[in-house]
Amino acid sequence: MFVLLERLSKTELSKSLLQFKPAFFYVAIFTACINLLYLAPSIYMLEVYDRVLTSSNVSTLVFLSLIILFLFLIMSLLEYVRSAMVIKIGERLDNTLNQKIYTAAFHQNLKSKKINAGQAIADLTTIRQFVTGNGLFAFYDAPWFPIYLIVIFLFSFWMGIFASVCVFILFALAWANTQASHLPLKNANALN
Structure with a gap:
């Protein structure tokens, strides 16, 4: 930064x-x-x-x-x-x-x-x-985040896989939210 x-x-x-x-x-x-x-x-x-x-x-x-x-x-x-x-x-x-x-x-x-x-x-x-x-x-x-993910994998391989899938789902939801709200936020800022 x-x-x-x-x-x-x-x-x-x-x-x-x-x-x-x-x-x-x-x-x-x-x-x-x-x-x-x-x-x-x-x-x-x-x-x-x-x-x-x-x-x-x-x-x-x-x-x-x-x-x-x-x-x-x-x-x-x-x-x-x-x-x-x-x-x-x-x-x-x-x-x-x-x-x-x-x-x-x-x-x-x-x-x-x-x-x-x-x-x-x-x-x-x-x-x-x-x-x-x-x-x-x-x-x-x-x-x-990677350190926590490594620690989860050290506890259990399957818990690490589950955590990785959950992280992927969260990233996908965040991306979908950004895409859905981009145009309305742009319009609201223009009106403001």
């Missing part, structure tokens, strides 16, 4: 986003830790089936449960910090670009009546909402 932004660094948006490169790097590290911790419940259940059910040892169950609760607490803390970081990035991006966009749109509006100054501010709001919302997290979470 940042390689593309560096190539396009002539725009104000890309320059503003590039100044948050270290913060986005830390968001990626937090996302990696969170995604690794997502594997904890599966490992917990494997340990319960392997160690607790066969031996009926309650103390093992208690300690495994304490460990998983501690890992959930760490995961929640990491998600809170990650969310706070992207909210702060969104606020700073908005503060950096808001006045510039408003001034540029106002001057363009004075020169030509065809420019909608409100649309420029709305576009900035859309960018800020993407940076602070689930879209950015999906961008960071997407590379973890």
